[in-house]
Amino acid sequence: MKELSEAETKAILEKIRSEYREHGKLNPKAFDQTGFEQRYLQVLKLRGNITKFLTEEVTFLEQLKSKFQELAAKKEAAKAQTLNRIMDESIEKLANYKKVDFHPLAKVETRYFYGAMLDFAENELPVLIYIFKGTPEYSFLQDAVLQVERIGMTRRGLPSLKMQEFIKTLLDANGNNIVIEKASQNLLKDGCIALKNITVAVQDLVSKNRINPDMIVQVNEKDYPYAHTSFGGKKFGESLTRITERCKQIIQDFRMNALMNMEG
Secondary structure (H helix, E strand, C coil), X not given: CCCCCHHHHHHHHHHHHHHHHHHHCCCCCCCCHHHHHHHHHHHHHXXXXXXXXHHHHHHHHHHHHHHHHHHHHHCCXXXXXXXXXXXXXXXXHHHHCCCCCCCCCCXXXXXXXHHHHHHHHHHCHHHHHHHHCCCHHHHHCHHHHHHHHHHHXXXXXXXXXXXXXXXXXXXXXXXXXXXXXXXXXXXXHHHHHHHHHHHHHHHHHHHCCCCCCCCECCCCCCCCHHHHHHHCCCEHHHXXXXXXXXXXXXXXHCCCCXXXXXXX
């Protein structure tokens, strides 16, 4: 994909913003400019792939406009209700993840992301720790593992530490959509950075033969039943490939691959 020039980037940004402003007058929920601006700021902060990000945003916006024009032409009473479903289409792929309704103010995407991280903490994370814990190589993964645990590990039926902090932010926002959107994007960003760091570290360690790919995963069934069911008896090499693929899939499904500067 050819990188955009500064002038091209500026022109596309202005066009996207103009489209959101104009169409947002008719349906602000579907044409959410605040959400776009927050995603763009995150890409800039992390020096993500601007070209990839803008390409995906233009495609998404064109889909919204196409649906909107289709509905306008029909002039049916159900127009507004159908238009609102467009946003649901953008997260259809998230249906493969567990949806956790941890707070009524949380966005739908955030509820699915929490479910994705809970599942990762139950399935993939124990295997990752089993393979590397106690080895010098674990130092390359430790920070990312701790971040995943903060988001995806629950205790005594309570939300994870990170989600408790997130809920407090939702309450303190007092209905301010800008604050809620920013907090939601930060949560996704933090989780996906951890998943990316796991992917990069594992692939680097495997490529340097720092792990024996033929050893067998033997996680404790009582302590980690889901991980045992998914990975018990599998070789290290196969398991690590599955773990990194899962990381990349979550990043892509939550539209963070451009921000993470990763190919989808």
